[in-house]
Amino acid sequence: MVNIAVLGYGTVGSGVVEVIETNWASINKKAGNEINIKYVLDLREFPGDPVEKILVHDYNVILNDPEVNIIVETMGGLHPAYEFTKAALEAGKSVCTSNKELVAAHGPELLKIAKAGDINYLFEASCGGGIPIIRPLNSSLTADEIDEITGILNGTTNYILTKMDREGSDFADALAQAQANGYAERNPEADIKGYDACRKIAILSSLAFGRTVNYQDIYTEGITEITAADIKYAREMGYAIKLLASSRKVGEGKFYAMVSPMLVSSNSPLFSVNGVFNAIFIHGNVLGDAMFYGSGAGKLPTASAVVADVVDCAKHLHRNIMMSWSSKTLSLMKIDDVEGIYFVRVAGTPSEKMEAVRALFGQVDPITIPSVPGEFAFLTGCLSETQFAEKAAQLPGGILNRIRVHE
Amino acid sequence: MVNIAVLGYGTVGSGVVEVIETNWASINKKAGNEINIKYVLDLREFPGDPVEKILVHDYNVILNDPEVNIIVETMGGLHPAYEFTKAALEAGKSVCTSNKELVAAHGPELLKIAKAGDINYLFEASCGGGIPIIRPLNSSLTADEIDEITGILNGTTNYILTKMDREGSDFADALAQAQANGYAERNPEADIKGYDACRKIAILSSLAFGRTVNYQDIYTEGITEITAADIKYAREMGYAIKLLASSRKVGEGKFYAMVSPMLVSSNSPLFSVNGVFNAIFIHGNVLGDAMFYGSGAGKLPTASAVVADVVDCAKHLHRNIMMSWSSKTLSLMKIDDVEGIYFVRVAGTPSEKMEAVRALFGQVDPITIPSVPGEFAFLTGCLSETQFAEKAAQLPGGILNRIRVHE
Numbered sequence: 001m002v003n004i005a006v007l008g009y010g011t012v013g014s015g016v017v018e019v020i021e022t023n024w025a026s027i028n029k030k031a032g033n034e035i036n037i038k039y040v041l042d043l044r045e046f047p048g049d050p051v052e053k054i055l056v057h058d059y060n061v062i063l064n065d066p067e068v069n070i071i072v073e074t075m076g077g078l079h080p081a082y083e084f085t086k087a088a089l090e091a092g093k094s095v096c097t098s099n100k101e102l103v104a105a106h107g108p109e110l111l112k113i114a115k116a117g118d119i120n121y122l123f124e125a126s127c128g129g130g131i132p133i134i135r136p137l138n139s140s141l142t143a144d145e146i147d148e149i150t151g152i153l154n155g156t157t158n159y160i161l162t163k164m165d166r167e168g169s170d171f172a173d174a175l176a177q178a179q180a181n182g183y184a185e186r187n188p189e190a191d192i193k194g195y196d197a198c199r200k201i202a203i204l205s206s207l208a209f210g211r212t213v214n215y216q217d218i219y220t221e222g223i224t225e226i227t228a229a230d231i232k233y234a235r236e237m238g239y240a241i242k243l244l245a246s247s248r249k250v251g252e253g254k255f256y257a258m259v260s261p262m263l264v265s266s267n268s269p270l271f272s273v274n275g276v277f278n279a280i281f282i283h284g285n286v287l288g289d290a291m292f293y294g295s296g297a298g299k300l301p302t303a304s305a306v307v308a309d310v311v312d313c314a315k316h317l318h319r320n321i322m323m324s325w326s327s328k329t330l331s332l333m334k335i336d337d338v339e340g341i342y343f344v345r346v347a348g349t350p351s352e353k354m355e356a357v358r359a360l361f362g363q364v365d366p367i368t369i370p371s372v373p374g375e376f377a378f379l380t381g382c383l384s385e386t387q388f389a390e391k392a393a394q395l396p397g398g399i400l401n402r403i404r405v406h407e
Numbered sequence: 408m409v410n411i412a413v414l415g416y417g418t419v420g421s422g423v424v425e426v427i428e429t430n431w432a433s434i435n436k437k438a439g440n441e442i443n444i445k446y447v448l449d450l451r452e453f454p455g456d457p458v459e460k461i462l463v464h465d466y467n468v469i470l471n472d473p474e475v476n477i478i479v480e481t482m483g484g485l486h487p488a489y490e491f492t493k494a495a496l497e498a499g500k501s502v503c504t505s506n507k508e509l510v511a512a513h514g515p516e517l518l519k520i521a522k523a524g525d526i527n528y529l530f531e532a533s534c535g536g537g538i539p540i541i542r543p544l545n546s547s548l549t550a551d552e553i554d555e556i557t558g559i560l561n562g563t564t565n566y567i568l569t570k571m572d573r574e575g576s577d578f579a580d581a582l583a584q585a586q587a588n589g590y591a592e593r594n595p596e597a598d599i600k601g602y603d604a605c606r607k608i609a610i611l612s613s614l615a616f617g618r619t620v621n622y623q624d625i626y627t628e629g630i631t632e633i634t635a636a637d638i639k640y641a642r643e644m645g646y647a648i649k650l651l652a653s654s655r656k657v658g659e660g661k662f663y664a665m666v667s668p669m670l671v672s673s674n675s676p677l678f679s680v681n682g683v684f685n686a687i688f689i690h691g692n693v694l695g696d697a698m699f700y701g702s703g704a705g706k707l708p709t710a711s712a713v714v715a716d717v718v719d720c721a722k723h724l725h726r727n728i729m730m731s732w733s734s735k736t737l738s739l740m741k742i743d744d745v746e747g748i749y750f751v752r753v754a755g756t757p758s759e760k761m762e763a764v765r766a767l768f769g770q771v772d773p774i775t776i777p778s779v780p781g782e783f784a785f786l787t788g789c790l791s792e793t794q795f796a797e798k799a800a801q802l803p804g805g806i807l808n809r810i811r812v813h814e
Contacts, residue, residue, distance in 0.1 A: 019550050019693045030618075030731055043652040126548070130694045132547030139546075140531070140539030142437040143426050143714035170757065210436075269700055272679045277696075285712040286426045286535045289684075289700035293676055294694065304694040307550030322722065324437055 008075035015303030058170035130301030144284030201245035414483035422710030537708030578666030608652035
């Protein structure tokens with residue numbers, strides 16, 4: 001028998017208990033052992049809930065119980081999750097987690113402790129919810145050098161953008177609806193400002209490139225400036241607007257990472273990833289294009305990924321699963337030097353403004369759509385962020401908005 | 408150092424050599440060991456090719472060399488691949504393969520020998536080319552009971568169907584173009600009749616359901632009867648026609664598997680999988696929907712999957728990676744009892760025929776499109792294959808074509 005303890009009986013933690021109960025027989029078969037939930041840790045009481053009998057409030061009960069082999073950390077946040085995880089690993093207990101903040105902030109340190117103790121620190125659920133992506137990155141794409149990993153990693157923002165696209169609504173209305181439907185939190189900042197996606201792409205990039213990508217180094221822009229007019233242009237031009245979290249190798253030792261809303265063309269498999277679904281696109285130098293798609297959040301899909309980690313820990317109780325994530329920092333290019341194409345909206349008419357636009361941006365063509373009068377748009381050639389900002393600042397009257405184009 | 412031997416220096420075999428050379432340093436790092444290609448076996452000579460120096464014609468040289476740890480079988484076909492693989496495993500050498508025919512025919516037997524010898528028989532490249540799917544099925548989706556696995560598993564037929572859709576061409580023309588462009592073989596039977604997809608879904612279903620699905624038991628229908636008119640209707644109705652290989656659990660102990668062209672709605676992530684790309688859709692009872700997308704064939708993507716298996720074998724030289732594929736047969740429902748919705752085309756006009764159609768199929772609505780005159784179509788309710796066939800036979804004048812609808 002393998003005894004586990006679940007830290008935090010919130011959405012994901014209670015999902016873990018539910019998944020293990022639901023698929024009890026098949027999970028035990030695949031683990032090659034019987035999984036027993038010995039404790040659930042939470043500060044709250046749950047009178048009448050079946051976990052009442054195994055509920056504890058003191059973490060030391062779990063930490064000091066030599067029968068507990070695996071700890072499931074679904075508390076979220078940095079503290080006390082960090083201290084609890086570290087203590088568990090140092091006590092020789094494997095840890096499975098959905099906590100992207102903790103993995104992004106302390107992943108390499110915790111992996112190192114796990115490796116030293118011949119146990120495991122697994123975090124499949126930290127990125128892309130139920131989508132298997134950490135394990136494929138770590139053990140399936142080993143023949144490749146990955147040069148791009150780009151994900152739709154936040155279900156809330158993808159739901160909002162899909163709603164804006166389908167209903168023509170403005171950002172504020174779509175956000176209010178997402179909150180009313182339970183797809184956005186009352187304080188939606190971590191989602192709509194891109195912080196959540198930033199943590200996730202930091203983790204995925206660290207695994208893909210083998211060195212630590214610090215989330216603090218990643219340029220991050222949310223979706224709060226996206227308007228109904230932007231979406232109308234995008235539709236007309238055959239694009240969708242998605243919040244992409246992307247990291248790329250653009251030359252020997254040259255990497256950049258960025259979270260930003262982008263225009264995605266209909267040729268990309270990311271184009272049709274809608275609603276609360278997530279997807280991770282990967283390009284490998286021999287594999288070519290691949291994409292992993294699924295439920296990026298939600299109680300049961302996320303719990304499914306956590307429990308798959310529990311099964312893996314049970315199969316490797318005293319054997320470390322090697323993770324290619326070194327604690328050395330991968331230094332990223334300055335955002336100023338990153339190059340790309342920009343979609344730009346300008347007030348006025350092409351006949352008034354195109355001369356000035358072309359003097360700055362070269363032979364670009366104006367795009368006008370009847371449903372957005374009094375302005376026009378254009379796509380630039382390839383420019384660095386600095387070049388673009390300089391040119392945009394020189395345009396008489398400035399610009400209305402600019403969105404990067406994913407290529 | 409880990410010594411490997413490559414059996415068969417054809418497309419995939421030479422791809423394996425190329426991938427190992429291209430990503431030599433990173434592959435060795437991930438394997439935790441240096442991978443050395445000690446032999447290449449082929450009946451042919453390759454004068455001037457770098458493998459000339461390590462080319463052998465006698466398999467016994469490889470089999471009897473105790474330094475060879477891993478054998479890469481990229482010969483294809485059943486014989487002598489079966490005998491060579493069995494002998495290798497019995498001699499304590501792990502085997503990695505792209506050979507779907509062999510895995511579908513003898514998978515459980517070969518896995519059993521590998522398990523007994525604490526070595527491995529891995530076959531990531533046998534399904535979906537470069538797409539990581541075998542390993543995720545085996546080690547990531549372990550918390551779930553999978554109730555559907557449906558794939559676009561054959562790049563040739565997907566290329567042909569995409570071409571028919573985009574260019575309005577007929578099957579014969581699209582096939583000829585696919586042959587001219589190297590996407591279809593001169594003898595295209597295995598692809599266009601669905602035999603290739605059948606082997607692959609047999610393998611995936613066996614892993615998903617844990618018992619052997621015999622490919623001979625799978626109802627298999629190819630794309631040779633799909634016409635330009637079918638595609639026109641599908642477009643008009645918001646569907647795409649795809650060759651789907653699908654297996655499903657439809658009740659306790661009730662499974663079916665089928666390869667057949669189907670109408671796929673634009674709500675499905677499989678809808679936008681075009682050209683030579685492949686994708687595998689999975690539904691788990693707690694995970695919900697997931698999809699894996701990528702290059703389903705091609706020299707380097709397939710070799711990427713084979714080499715990832717080599718890396719895994721190198722990491723587990725004397726340790727078996729458990730595969731949940733029992734040699735017990737999973738008995739499938741008779742195709743006659745499988746239920747579904749059918750798209751049906753009928754010659755004549757709705758005013759002439761709808762009375763007879765409704766007498767047989769109930770309150771269905773006629774669909775007419777100007778570009779296909781002299782006929783109409785309708786979608787049935789849910790019927791078993793037998794029920795449908797009986798009704799279709801009773802319709803005065805019969806039907807022009809019927810295509811199943813994927814739901």
